[in-house]
Amino acid sequence: MMTLNDKKQKMPMLTMLSPITSMLIFLVVIPLIYVLVLSFCKTNEYYQVMFTFSFDNYKNLLSPSYFQVYMNSIVIAAITTVICIVLGYPFAYYIVKQPPKIRTILYMLVIIPFWTNSLIRIYGWKSFLGASGLLNNLFVWLGITHKPLELLFNRGAVVLGMTYTLFPFMVLPLYTAIEKLDLTLIEASYDLGARKVNTFLHVILPLTSSGIFAGAIMVFIPTLGFFFVSDILGGGKSDMIGNLIERQFGSANNWPLGSALSIILILLTLIMVRLYTKAGGKLEDLG
Amino acid sequence: MNDQHDFLFFKFSNVRRMIMSEKEVLVKLRGINKQYGTNQVVKDLNLDIYKGEFLTLLGPSGCGKTTTLRMIAGFETPSSGEMTINGEDLINKEPFDRNINTVFQSYALFPHMSIYDNIAFGLKMKNMKKADIKPKVEEILELVQLTGFGGRFPHQLSGGQRQRIAIARALVNNPQVLLLDEPLGALDLKLRKQMQVELKRMQKKLGITFVYVTHDQEEALTMSDRIVVMNSGYLEQLGTPDEIYEKPRTKFVATFIGETNLFEATIAQVDEDEVLLNFETGCMRGLGKDFELDEIVYASVRPEKMNFGSSNFYKPSMPAVVKEHIYIGSIVKCIAMLPNGQEVKIQRLSGEPLPKPNEVINLYWEPEDATIMHSREDTLFSLIENVNLGGAYDDSK
Ligand SMILES: Nc1ncnc2c1ncn2[C@@H]1O[C@H](COP(=O)(O)OP(=O)(O)O)[C@@H](O)[C@H]1O
Ligand SMILES: [Mg+2]
Numbered sequence: 001m002m003t004l005n006d007k008k009q010k011m012p013m014l015t016m017l018s019p020i021t022s023m024l025i026f027l028v029v030i031p032l033i034y035v036l037v038l039s040f041c042k043t044n045e046y047y048q049v050m051f052t053f054s055f056d057n058y059k060n061l062l063s064p065s066y067f068q069v070y071m072n073s074i075v076i077a078a079i080t081t082v083i084c085i086v087l088g089y090p091f092a093y094y095i096v097k098q099p100p101k102i103r104t105i106l107y108m109l110v111i112i113p114f115w116t117n118s119l120i121r122i123y124g125w126k127s128f129l130g131a132s133g134l135l136n137n138l139f140v141w142l143g144i145t146h147k148p149l150e151l152l153f154n155r156g157a158v159v160l161g162m163t164y165t166l167f168p169f170m171v172l173p174l175y176t177a178i179e180k181l182d183l184t185l186i187e188a189s190y191d192l193g194a195r196k197v198n199t200f201l202h203v204i205l206p207l208t209s210s211g212i213f214a215g216a217i218m219v220f221i222p223t224l225g226f227f228f229v230s231d232i233l234g235g236g237k238s239d240m241i242g243n244l245i246e247r248q249f250g251s252a253n254n255w256p257l258g259s260a261l262s263i264i265l266i267l268l269t270l271i272m273v274r275l276y277t278k279a280g281g282k283l284e285d286l287g
Numbered sequence: 288m289n290d291q292h293d294f295l296f297f298k299f300s301n302v303r304r305m306i307m308s309e310k311e312v313l314v315k316l317r318g319i320n321k322q323y324g325t326n327q328v329v330k331d332l333n334l335d336i337y338k339g340e341f342l343t344l345l346g347p348s349g350c351g352k353t354t355t356l357r358m359i360a361g362f363e364t365p366s367s368g369e370m371t372i373n374g375e376d377l378i379n380k381e382p383f384d385r386n387i388n389t390v391f392q393s394y395a396l397f398p399h400m401s402i403y404d405n406i407a408f409g410l411k412m413k414n415m416k417k418a419d420i421k422p423k424v425e426e427i428l429e430l431v432q433l434t435g436f437g438g439r440f441p442h443q444l445s446g447g448q449r450q451r452i453a454i455a456r457a458l459v460n461n462p463q464v465l466l467l468d469e470p471l472g473a474l475d476l477k478l479r480k481q482m483q484v485e486l487k488r489m490q491k492k493l494g495i496t497f498v499y500v501t502h503d504q505e506e507a508l509t510m511s512d513r514i515v516v517m518n519s520g521y522l523e524q525l526g527t528p529d530e531i532y533e534k535p536r537t538k539f540v541a542t543f544i545g546e547t548n549l550f551e552a553t554i555a556q557v558d559e560d561e562v563l564l565n566f567e568t569g570c571m572r573g574l575g576k577d578f579e580l581d582e583i584v585y586a587s588v589r590p591e592k593m594n595f596g597s598s599n600f601y602k603p604s605m606p607a608v609v610k611e612h613i614y615i616g617s618i619v620k621c622i623a624m625l626p627n628g629q630e631v632k633i634q635r636l637s638g639e640p641l642p643k644p645n646e647v648i649n650l651y652w653e654p655e656d657a658t659i660m661h662s663r664e665d666t667l668f669s670l671i672e673n674v675n676l677g678g679a680y681d682d683s684k
Contacts, residue, residue: 182393182395184391184393184395185397185398187360187362187382187389187391187392187394187395188389188395188396188397189397189408190382191360191382191383191384191387191388191389191457192361192382192388192408192412192456192460193383193409193412193413193459193460194382194383194408194410194412195381195383195412198412201407204511206399207398207399238383
């Protein structure tokens with residue numbers, strides 16, 4: 001008898017390219033290779049790409065002015081990630097503990113932002129925090145301040161926007177990890193004399209750490225790239241890697257340099273995912 | 288010096304307890320009820336658990352054994368009732384404040400901790416010094432015969448080994464009570480038999496009170512000092528394995544524990560401590576007090592206590608015809624049928640005399656071998672109407 005598997009093995013290689021595989025090749029692999037090639041190219045004085053091989057772009061990226069942007073990016077991404085963990089963990093835990101009906105509703109509330117345009121919501125924050133925004137008007141009206149406060153165009157505003165945009169990416173993997181937790185293990189911990197804090201530290205936290213790590217990756221990496229948040233709420237005063245990339249492909253019109261930056265960002269992502277799987281995390285949990 | 292004194296006192300009180308066989312109540316349950324919504328799972332449970340005993344909760348699946356155990360552990364709060372340990376209230380204590388440990392059915396070993404850390408967990412939580420923990424863990428690993436396994440992780444052990452670690456992890460805390468919820472349920476038969484013996488050995492050696500849950504009556508009978516038989520939330524009977532087996536108080540206990548022949552009868556005559564029973568197919572005597580004339584009762588007679596005589600037998604007896612013999616190892620079961628179609632089992636060791644198939648016999652028993660129980664029924668259930676006696680029964684004899 002011939003099974004489906006036997007059949008597959010006898011087919012010529014090309015027929016194994018399913019529509020999805022070919023789509024992936026055209027939309028992901030080929031552009032990636034193109035970006036990689038570009039990153040070793042140069043531009044002439046008319047900003048045209050010259051296909052010569054050099055490491056100049058990567059050398060340029062080591063200059064101190066870029067370094068400052070990297071540091072800013074990492075600091076903002078790290079703060080955002082930590083805030084998301086600290087807020088997201090109790091939030092996800094609370095959702096898991098609810099009876100099924102309420103749990104579904106809360107879960108939907110977390111997912112809904114995925115379906116709405118985050119750019120619009122970030123503009124919403126801008127008008128809310130702006131000098132003549134709702135918050136400042138309220139403060140002045142309450143007499144807390146005389147002049148409107150500078151709430152926008154600083155690192156804090158960028159972190160706020162990033163946290164707001166990426167919070168669901170933290171909650172979902174946490175939710176998955178906490179839901180999978182075997183409740184008998186918590187009972188076993190209590191049974192052995194561990195109070196709530198110790199049970200959390202020694203049992204619950206280690207057993208849900210894969211969710212924390214998955215969430216951290218899903219927040220940290222996009223934060224580096226979400227240039228529109230730092231553009232709109234940072235007002236160019238808090239540039240991140242994403243802004244640099246966007247500028248090279250846009251106003252600066254230096255595609256090779258932008259490509260090199262992109263490659264760096266991709267490598268950074270791969271390294272973090274590798275660390276994650278090394279620490280015992282599963283790729284599926286990253287969504 | 289003080290330790291020495293305590294130790295001697297401990298020894299002495301132990302010896303005294305053994306000599307005088309005085310029973311000290313450790314855990315006391317009074318009027319315990321538990322309900323989930325409208326589903327009452329445990330009903331008015333009164334129970335004294337003695338210090339150092341091996342007590343088994345026995346009953347069919349869903350009768351409330353686990354719920355009872357979880358209330359003692361502190362994972363569930365009774366809907367009403369009182370529970371004390373050494374006279375102190377237990378209900379308002381959190382599970383981590385109770386000196387009671389549980390062996391979970393699923394073992395519940397911490398997958399991210401080594402075997403050593405699993406066992407040491409309870410001691411660490413009690414802030415014991417590292418140097419003191421090590422010998423304790425090693426000692427308990429030796430007790431469960433897994434010396435040298437400390438560095439492994441739970442997923443590297445077999446089911447039987449994990450089981451032992453779960454027991455070790457609980458025992459190392461020297462609990463006042465050890466709760467075990469069907470701990471051997473997942474093991475194969477051979478391993479289960481072996482662990483039964485070992486658990487009993489550990490319990491005797493350590494003198495810790497065990498409360499053991501099982502639905503396996505054989506396990507309960509071989510291991511326990513006392514058995515609590517539960518049925519749909521009620522305590523049906525509490526007693527030693529002998530009492531439960533020999534003197535079942537309800538029909539449920541008689542049929543649940545071991546094999547038995549159960550007959551319905553009315554009380555035809557009440558003597559001092561004996562009654563005359565009127566069965567559908569004959570008359571027989573049994574021991575018993577507190578019965579009323581014409582009351583409907585059950586009589587339970589174990590297959591090994593059932594006697595038989597030739598068809599022209601003079602004693603009070605019931606006629607029956609032999610259907611078949613069933614051989615189970617060294618045991619032979621003889622199935623006979625009464626005129627009303629009810630089957631009766633007679634059990635003997637192979638080699639002992641038994642009537643042959645198709646032979647007509649008279650069944651009887653010694654009055655002390657029948658257990659008579661109130662039936663709480665008000666009409667006798669007659670089997671006569673829908674009976675197929677088969678060709679074998681010869682009425683003319
Ligand atoms: N948390 C719960 N919520 C609702 N019903 C429960 C819960 N726990 C147990 N029950 C019900 O209580 C009854 C007794 O359960 P349990 O104590 O586990 O029985 P056993 O251990 O004797 O098999 C069952 O009918 C079960 O469905
Ligand atoms: Mg159970």
